[in-house]
Amino acid sequence: MALRVLSWNIWDGGRADLPLIVEQVAAVAPDVFCSIETYGAADTILGGLPGYTGTRITARDRDNLWIFSRLPVTHVFPPSFDDFRFGGIRVALPGVSGPQGLSGDSGLSGHPGFSGDSGLFGGVEVNVFITWLNFSEPWLGDVIASGASPEAIRQAEQVQLSELSRIVGEELPRLLDGDRSPVVLAGDLNVLPASDWPHLRTTQILVDAGYTDTFRAVSQDPGHTWSTQPDRAHVNIPERIDYIFAKGLEVRHSEVVSDRLPHHPPGPFYSDHAALITDLHA
Numbered sequence: 001m002a003l004r005v006l007s008w009n010i011w012d013g014g015r016a017d018l019p020l021i022v023e024q025v026a027a028v029a030p031d032v033f034c035s036i037e038t039y040g041a042a043d044t045i046l047g048g049l050p051g052y053t054g055t056r057i058t059a060r061d062r063d064n065l066w067i068f069s070r071l072p073v074t075h076v077f078p079p080s081f082d083d084f085r086f087g088g089i090r091v092a093l094p095g096v097s098g099p100q101g102l103s104g105d106s107g108l109s110g111h112p113g114f115s116g117d118s119g120l121f122g123g124v125e126v127n128v129f130i131t132w133l134n135f136s137e138p139w140l141g142d143v144i145a146s147g148a149s150p151e152a153i154r155q156a157e158q159v160q161l162s163e164l165s166r167i168v169g170e171e172l173p174r175l176l177d178g179d180r181s182p183v184v185l186a187g188d189l190n191v192l193p194a195s196d197w198p199h200l201r202t203t204q205i206l207v208d209a210g211y212t213d214t215f216r217a218v219s220q221d222p223g224h225t226w227s228t229q230p231d232r233a234h235v236n237i238p239e240r241i242d243y244i245f246a247k248g249l250e251v252r253h254s255e256v257v258s259d260r261l262p263h264h265p266p267g268p269f270y271s272d273h274a275a276l277i278t279d280l281h282a
Contacts, residue, residue: 001093001124002252003280006030007186007244009132011271013039021270022048024261028277032091033068034130034186036273042066057087057130065130065187074125077175086167088129088175093282124282126249127176131167131187133160140192140200141239150199160191161202168205182248182282185211188273190241196222203243211245214278215254225276228258228269244278253279 006028014021018041025033026048033052035045039062042054049068055076057065064084075090136159143156167185176183185206194204195216203213215223222238232239244254258274260267 001282003032003093003126003184003249003282004028004030005032005034005128005184005186005244005278005280006275007034007036007130007188007242007278008275009036009188009242009271009273010038010041011273012037013041014044014270017270018044019048020260020264023264024257024270024275025049027261028257028275030277031069031071032128032184034128035066035068036064036130036132036188038063038066042068055089058083060084064132067128067130069128077127077129080171080175081166085133085163086129086131086171088127090125090127090181093124093126125181126282127179127181127183129172129183129185131164131185131189133163133188133190135190136160140190141235141237141241144192144197145235145237153197153199154201157191157200157202160189161205164189164191164202164205168209172209180248182246183211184244184246184249184280186244186276188242193240193243196238196240206245209247211247212249212251214244214246214251214280215240215256215276217251218254221256223256224258225256225274227272228274229272230268232272242273242276244276246278246280249280249282251278252281253277 010021046054052068052070055067067089069091071091073089074092077088080086140156191202194200223240224238225242226239255277256274258269
């Protein structure tokens with residue numbers, strides 16, 4: 001059973017390029033789209049993606065995180081320590097049948113992606129989490145590019161290291177509560193990969209917990225995802241800060257998308273972040 005995941009920071013609600021962003025998402029045709037910096041764009045996104053439902057992860061006025069899915073949503077995880085930065089849902093993969101026995105606290109009351117029939121799903125489900133770790137100053141990419149010492153580099157990732165340590169060490173175990181279904185964690189981590197930069201530690205937390213960096217698993221390309229805009233063209237290191245990690249799933253393909261669709265007018269990419277696509281198999 002295949003699962004295509006798209007993770008994309010659409011940059012302040014997509015701004016004037018939001019209609020073009022929605023067309024790009026439709027062209028990718030993900031099963032699940034993890035959207036960061038959504039900020040009021042959800043209705044427009046859903047309007048351009050027939051057959052999808054949206055789960056708002058961030059409850060506050062600034063609706064940062066959303067997960068859009070064309071798969072049935074069988075569970076919405078309750079708010080975590082900071083729903084501006086982390087949350088998730090559970091989806092059922094296609095071709096799944098048989099009783100699942102959803103509990104009364106599945107969090108789906110009124111959810112548009114749930115039919116109310118707890119006997120529709122069984123077999124393989126996937127837990128999908130989205131995260132956006134804090135941006136911090138000085139920016140890690142600039143610190144590395146400046147030739148700073150290993151100690152200075154490690155210091156520059158302390159914010160992200162602390163937040164991801166809590167997510168992986170406390171929040172995921174609490175929310176999953178022993179569930180052994182496959183897990184996807186996608187989002188903007190605002191940190192470069194430890195696999196590419198030996199002085200860094202943040203993303204290694206996920207690797208040590210059994211997660212696979214899906215892009216690096218199938219590609220040795222630097223995978224530059226930020227920034228796509230001309231104002232960062234002077235930076236001479238690849239800044240891959242957007243990720244899709246997976247556990248219990250086979251990685252078939254992963255790619256970074258940073259070019260506009262051919263039929264769109266010329267210009268910089270729609271967002272300051274490239275989009276990341278991963279094809280998985282359960």
